[in-house]
Amino acid sequence: MIHVLLRRRIDEAKWLLAACSITMVWFCWLRVWLVSRLDTGRFKEILDLLPSDWQRYTPVDFSWLITYEGRISLAYDELVVVGCVSIWAIARGSDCVSGELGRGTLEMLLAQPLSRRAVMLSQAGVTVTGAAVLAFCAWFGTWCGIHTLSAKQVVTPAFHLPIPLPFIGSDIPIPFAEPETVYIPLVDLVDAGLFAPASVSLFMFGLMIAGFSTLVSSWDRYRWRTIGIVVGVYVVQTVVKLVGMSTDELAWMKFLSAFTAYEPESFVHIADKLPQFTWSFTMRDSDGTWIGYGPMCFHAIMASIGVASYAVALRVFARRDLPAPL
Amino acid sequence: MFGLLGPNGAGKTTLLRLLLGYIQPTSGRATIGGLDCQRQSVAARQLVSYLPGEARLYRGMRGRDVLRFFAQVRPGGDFQQALRFAERLDLELTRRVAFMSTGMRQKLAFAATMSTDSPLLILDEPTSNLDPSVRATVSEMIAEAKLAGRTVLFSSHVLSEVEEVCDRVAILRAGRCVHTQVMSELRRRHRLAASLVGDVPAVPAELADSVRVSSCSQGELVIEADELSSLLRWLATLPVTEIRAEPIGLRAVYDRFHAGKDATA
Numbered sequence: 061m062i063h064v065l066l067r068r069r070i071d072e073a074k075w076l077l078a079a080c081s082i083t084m085v086w087f088c089w090l091r092v093w094l095v096s097r098l099d100t101g102r103f104k105e106i107l108d109l110l111p112s113d114w115q116r117y118t119p120v121d122f123s124w125l126i127t128y129e130g131r132i133s134l135a136y137d138e139l140v141v142v143g144c145v146s147i148w149a150i151a152r153g154s155d156c157v158s159g160e161l162g163r164g165t166l167e168m169l170l171a172q173p174l175s176r177r178a179v180m181l182s183q184a185g186v187t188v189t190g191a192a193v194l195a196f197c198a199w200f201g202t203w204c205g206i207h208t209l210s211a212k213q214v215v216t217p218a219f220h221l222p223i224p225l226p227f228i229g230s231d232i233p234i235p236f237a238e239p240e241t242v243y244i245p246l247v248d249l250v251d252a253g254l255f256a257p258a259s260v261s262l263f264m265f266g267l268m269i270a271g272f273s274t275l276v277s278s279w280d281r282y283r284w285r286t287i288g289i290v291v292g293v294y295v296v297q298t299v300v301k302l303v304g305m306s307t308d309e310l311a312w313m314k315f316l317s318a319f320t321a322y323e324p325e326s327f328v329h330i331a332d333k334l335p336q337f338t339w340s341f342t343m344r345d346s347d348g349t350w351i352g353y354g355p356m357c358f359h360a361i362m363a364s365i366g367v368a369s370y371a372v373a374l375r376v377f378a379r380r381d382l383p384a385p386l
Numbered sequence: 387m388f389g390l391l392g393p394n395g396a397g398k399t400t401l402l403r404l405l406l407g408y409i410q411p412t413s414g415r416a417t418i419g420g421l422d423c424q425r426q427s428v429a430a431r432q433l434v435s436y437l438p439g440e441a442r443l444y445r446g447m448r449g450r451d452v453l454r455f456f457a458q459v460r461p462g463g464d465f466q467q468a469l470r471f472a473e474r475l476d477l478e479l480t481r482r483v484a485f486m487s488t489g490m491r492q493k494l495a496f497a498a499t500m501s502t503d504s505p506l507l508i509l510d511e512p513t514s515n516l517d518p519s520v521r522a523t524v525s526e527m528i529a530e531a532k533l534a535g536r537t538v539l540f541s542s543h544v545l546s547e548v549e550e551v552c553d554r555v556a557i558l559r560a561g562r563c564v565h566t567q568v569m570s571e572l573r574r575r576h577r578l579a580a581s582l583v584g585d586v587p588a589v590p591a592e593l594a595d596s597v598r599v600s601s602c603s604q605g606e607l608v609i610e611a612d613e614l615s616s617l618l619r620w621l622a623t624l625p626v627t628e629i630r631a632e633p634i635g636l637r638a639v640y641d642r643f644h645a646g647k648d649a650t651a
Binding site: 065 | 429436445448
């Protein structure tokens with residue numbers, strides 16, 4: 061019985077999932093392509109034009125952000141990527157109870173010998189799996205970009221005098237020709253595996269949004285009201301996070317927003333610079349000094365919110381009276 | 387076959403929704419086959435096949451897929467049986483639900499509901515939105531379910547339909563069951579209206595237990611009786627100028643509890 065229900069859920073969701081997946085792969089590939097077209101030096105020039113205050117809006121240094129890894133990691137903060145996961149999570153989560161109630165199909169479904177738990181879990185299973193698929197698609201699009209594209213770089217042919225400079229310890233490059241544009245395969249410059257933590261973070265973000273949407277849906281009876289409430293909370297959480305980032309006085313507000321746990325570029329930075337902490341809950345240096353919370357801690361916060369929301373949603377749905385369809 | 391009658395708001399659908407576990411009782415409990423409809427809801431629903439008053443189906447599915455889904459999602463569901471019912475109801479199964487008329491959707495839901503082997507069928511106004519010829523087919527199929535030994539709980543707004551198919555009828559008023567009528571008893575009962583010359587005499591003592599005088603005035607006597615022969619024998623001794631005999635319909639019983647309200651349930 062459950063597999064029939066699951067098949068039904070997949071059938072309901074397949075087109076949205078397909079559209080979001082294709083968008084995700086295509087956009088992430090496109091993002092890598094854009095990165096490959098822009099020379100690092102040029103990007104640095106753009107960042108140099110930004111006021112220094114803008115640094116506070118990113119959890120990593122600008123100096124790292126201009127690297128290929130840094131620039132590609134920004135894709136996970138792009139509206140299209142976050143939007144695809146959010147649309148999926150809100151659309152499927154809100155449909156769970158209030159959507160079915162609104163359409164009146166829940167009545168016929170629950171006339172069958174199916175528990176409310178099975179009805180909700182089948183929906184949740186497909187939604188969470190879909191979020192995982194989308195997160196994988198983001199990584200896969202990035203991987204495809206890195207493995208199919210070459211970075212444009214301007215190099216000046218030079219030979220190096222084997223005379224070490226005092227204090228610098230380097231030798232002197234002597235250019236002997238005009239600068240030329242060369243294309244270096246991105247795969248030689250960037251390791252696609254670095255973006256796995258960002259994809260995991262994206263999945264956890266989806267899980268959190270889906271869980272919260274399902275919670276509101278389990279209590280509500282109108283899908284559009286459910287979507288309105290979820291989007292309202294989403295906007296408030298985003299604003300709280302941005303306000304918390306904007307000034308030192310209001311930095312405490314960051315901790316009021318669950319979205320603070322979604323910092324994909326920070327996780328890619330850790331994977332790049334401190335790979336031993338990529339999957340750690342806490343980070344301490346070799347003498348045990350505290351560095352900070354590890355990426356897994358942030359993943360766990362979002363996963364906990366998502367799972368707890370699903371647990372409460374199950375309880376609410378199991379106990380509520382179901383209104384007759386309008 | 388058990389009928390539920392009552393005006394809008396009497397509690398018919400609420401009762402059915404309680405049995406299905408959609409809502410919780412404010413007090414008391416509901417059971418089906420000894421299974422608590424709240425705490426053992428899934429087991430209880432295994433015994434039940436339910437057709438809502440206005441069945442809403444997945445709009446994107448084709449008729450055939452709807453029947454397959456409901457046959458597969460329930461143990462004991464029979465897709466082939468559902469197809470046979472659909473054929474009898476003249477359903478176009480290749481069409482998507484979204485493009486079906488209300489009556490078509492009702493027929494589709496009815497075919498899906500009937501295709502199970504559950505011992506209890508709960509039908510909430512199964513013939514609403516159906517044309518007269520399909521109503522007859524539906525009634526026929528319900529009668530077949532009854533002959534197959536299944537219990538049918540039937541809620542309808544059409545008194546004649548309930549009268550035709552039900553063995554027992556419960557009349558609800560403001561959430562309470564105010565009367566249960568065994569239909570075979572009702573079918574035996576008749577109403578006699580007699581016009582007499584002169585004063586109407588009192589009913590003899592030996593008939594007093596089996597008849598009920600509805601009205602008696604100015605040479606007009608209206609009597610309800612289970613057994614006609616002794617009553618007619620007594621009337622034959624009176625100066626009767628005219629007699630009209632008619633069976634007592636469900637409407638008369640219904641009106642006893644809902645007089646002045648809508649004549650439909």
